[in-house]
Structures are given as structure tokens and as C-alpha cells.
Amino acid sequence: MTQSNATLRLALIGYGKMGKEVERVAIDRGIEITARVDIDAPSLSVEGVRTADVAIHFALPPTVLNHVEELAKLHKSIVVGTTGWQSDRERIQSLVRSSGIGLVHASNFSLGVNVFYRILKEAGLLFDRFADYDVSVHEIHHKDKVDSPSGTAVSIANVLLSTIKRKREILAGSPDGKIRPEQLQVSSGRIGSVVGTHSVRFDSAADSIEIVHTAKNRTGFALGAVIAAEWIKDKQGMYTFDEVLEDVFNQKR
Ligand SMILES: NC(=O)c1ccc[n+]([C@@H]2O[C@H](COP(=O)([O-])OP(=O)(O)OC[C@H]3O[C@@H](n4cnc5c(N)ncnc54)[C@H](OP(=O)(O)O)[C@@H]3O)[C@@H](O)[C@H]2O)c1
Structure with missing residues (x-):
């Protein structure tokens, strides 16, 4: 899966171990990173998030609901790699539905x-x-x-x-x-x-x-998240990564 996507613009929400690995993999695929948001600069109301096509979230579990709310208002599709937010699942599902954005989630993107x-x-x-x-x-x-x-x-x-x-x-x-x-x-x-x-x-x-x-390193998680971002760009609704992979493999057959 080495296809590149020169037109995709990504906002990284959470710039820790995973955020930095996603950045490396994305740049390798010719993708532009428009924002890097972390705890030092936690606002999503920045130009770089507004101009992104998709946001990739690898931050802390309690931040997921608020960030999905903010991104839904900005009409940005999201790849959620952060784990530990299942108690907010119903609220997130209804935000995705009412705002018409796309969201891909997985506890493991490898x-x-x-x-x-x-x-x-x-x-x-x-x-x-x-x-x-x-x-x-x-x-x-x-x-x-x-x-x-x-x-x-x-x-x-x-x-x-x-x-x-x-x-x-x-x-x-x-x-x-x-x-x-x-x-x-x-x-x-x-x-x-x-x-x-x-x-x-x-x-x-x-x-x-x-x-x-x-897992030998974080590259596999990052590549999966970037593939999910490329896939969700123009779609609506909530998907698992398994559904994304099924679709990607079917298209390649
Ligand atoms: N689905 C998958 O495939 C997969 C794979 C690996 C990890 N994960 C999950 O991804 C999450 C992150 O993992 P990691 O290893 O990257 O952790 P990490 O290195 O601790 O990074 C977390 C990042 O989130 C930032 N952050 C904290 N609060 C924030 C806020 N309010 N707004 C914006 N950013 C905020 C942190 O900033 P500071 O550094 O300044 O505190 C840090 O940059 C965890 O939930 C982990 O379980 C999922």
C-alpha cells in the first residue's frame, strides 16, 4: 500500500509518539500536514485545522468527545486512533450523524x-x-x-x-x-x-x-491511520478500520 495522495491535507490532533509517527508516514506519502495540536496549544480553532481535509486524533482518551464536537462544527472528517472513549460512543455517533462528517475508528490501526x-x-x-x-x-x-x-x-x-x-x-x-x-x-x-x-x-x-x-514499532499503526484518512476524506458516517480495509481490498481485486 504505497499509493501517495498529493492533495490530502491533514491536521494532527495529539502530537506525541503516534502523532509524530503519523507525520513521518504522511510526509513520505506526499501528504501535507496543516496543523499539529497538542496540550501546549490545545485549541482546534486555528487556520491549519480549518484548511485540513481530515484530522487524525492520537491524544488522550478524555479529549475525544470534545474534539469530535469541535471538528464536527468545523465539518472535518476524523480518524480516531485514541483508545479508551467507548463510554462516549453513542454521543459521538449522533454527532457524526447530525453533522454529516465521516469518522473512522479502531483500537488498532495496524x-x-x-x-x-x-x-x-x-x-x-x-x-x-x-x-x-x-x-x-x-x-x-x-x-x-x-x-x-x-x-x-x-x-x-x-x-x-x-x-x-x-x-x-x-x-x-x-x-x-x-x-x-x-x-x-x-x-x-x-x-x-x-x-x-x-x-x-x-x-x-x-x-x-x-x-x-x-508490534515492532509504531509505523504500522500510523500507516493504517493515514490509509483511513485517505479513504474517509469525501465520505459520511461512522466506520471501523475493518470496513475500510474490506473496501480498499475489494477495489484492488
Ligand atoms: N489505534 C491505534 O492503532 C493506536 C496505536 C497506538 C496508540 N494508540 C492510542 O493513541 C493514544 C495516543 O498514544 P501516544 O502513544 O501517541 O501517546 P502520547 O505520546 O502520550 O501522546 C499523546 C499526545 O496527546 C496530547 N494531548 C494531551 N491532551 C491534549 C489536548 N487536550 N489537546 C490536544 N492534545 C493533547 C499530548 O500532549 P503532551 O505531550 O503535551 O501531554 C501528546 O502529544 C492513546 O490513547 C493510545 O492508546 C492507538
Whole structure:
């Protein structure tokens, strides 16, 4: 996916580790960055945001709702990479609908993780038939990550809950005593500078299978977010990155 888009203008909302990586990937593709907004200069009412086609948001979870509200008023489509805002989902959905903007969101914009979800869906459907197997999710991230469990781990857990009928609820963290059979444990580790590792273990008395995704750097997330920005530019409505990829791949067939 090396197509470039010379006409796209991007505003970066959040200029931390991800904002800077998105900038690098976007410039490589010939895209113009018109604004870099972070906590030192948090206003979205700047010329650079007004002249952008799309805003890419990688900031802090509590900023998402206000920023979507402001961007909707400016009629700017948005790619939301920030995680941890699901409690505001309904409000955001109605803002997108009433303003006629486009929004793409994903807890993980890497192409590899989106393939990982599909592999896990198949695995979940298979293990649904074999009640001897238990399943758990574990994620590890760098020590500065603010939300826990990761949005990606929650997405993985939802794939497993939708395919393995005997698992009905997420248990985030450690059980207070014995874990109940219908609970799916999602545990987290925080250490050093780990970019993001997610593993799913299926375990029986006879054997176990572990499926692991390891992010090597932030480039994959940034490339996915930029592909999403190119795609949403002239569209309306709220989409997942999975829907974007499906459309991009279908167009290439
Ligand atoms: N979906 C994905 O694929 C994916 C991948 C990686 C990360 N993420 C998520 O993306 C988010 C950011 O991650 P990161 O690693 O880039 O974090 P980070 O390095 O801490 O960057 C966060 C940025 O947001 C800025 N910010 C904070 N409050 C703001 C405000 N009110 N207005 C504008 N900017 C504000 C921060 O400014 P200061 O530095 O000045 O505080 C910082 O530049 C997290 O939620 C993370 O979980 C998602």
C-alpha cells in the first residue's frame, strides 16, 4: 500500500509518539500536514485545522468527545486512533450523524492486527465446539500507557465472546478468588518501552495453543491511520478500520 495522495491535507490532533509517527508516514506519502495540536496549544480553532481535509486524533482518551464536537462544527472528517472513549460512543455517533462528517475508528490501526482479528474469529468458532478448551487474553505495553486493558485487548475479547458461546463476560485484571467459567480473563502487563504485544491462549488438559501479535514499532499503526484518512476524506458516517480495509481490498481485486 504505497499509493501517495498529493492533495490530502491533514491536521494532527495529539502530537506525541503516534502523532509524530503519523507525520513521518504522511510526509513520505506526499501528504501535507496543516496543523499539529497538542496540550501546549490545545485549541482546534486555528487556520491549519480549518484548511485540513481530515484530522487524525492520537491524544488522550478524555479529549475525544470534545474534539469530535469541535471538528464536527468545523465539518472535518476524523480518524480516531485514541483508545479508551467507548463510554462516549453513542454521543459521538449522533454527532457524526447530525453533522454529516465521516469518522473512522479502531483500537488498532495496524494491518497485521486486523488480520489477527480474523484469525481469532476462525479460532473462536473452532474452539466453540471443544468445551475442554479454556481461553484467555494477555496484553503487554510500555509503562506510559494510560488505559488498561488496551483497546485492542478489548476488541480481541469481543471477537472471542462473539464466537465462543460459553464465554459471556470480560474479567479485566485478576479474579477476586476463583474465576467463573463464563468469564474471559483479559490481563495486562506494563513494562519499559514495549510497543504492544497481544496473546490469546487456548488451553486444555492435553495441550495449548497460543496466538501472538507483536508490534515492532509504531509505523504500522500510523500507516493504517493515514490509509483511513485517505479513504474517509469525501465520505459520511461512522466506520471501523475493518470496513475500510474490506473496501480498499475489494477495489484492488
Ligand atoms: N489505534 C491505534 O492503532 C493506536 C496505536 C497506538 C496508540 N494508540 C492510542 O493513541 C493514544 C495516543 O498514544 P501516544 O502513544 O501517541 O501517546 P502520547 O505520546 O502520550 O501522546 C499523546 C499526545 O496527546 C496530547 N494531548 C494531551 N491532551 C491534549 C489536548 N487536550 N489537546 C490536544 N492534545 C493533547 C499530548 O500532549 P503532551 O505531550 O503535551 O501531554 C501528546 O502529544 C492513546 O490513547 C493510545 O492508546 C492507538
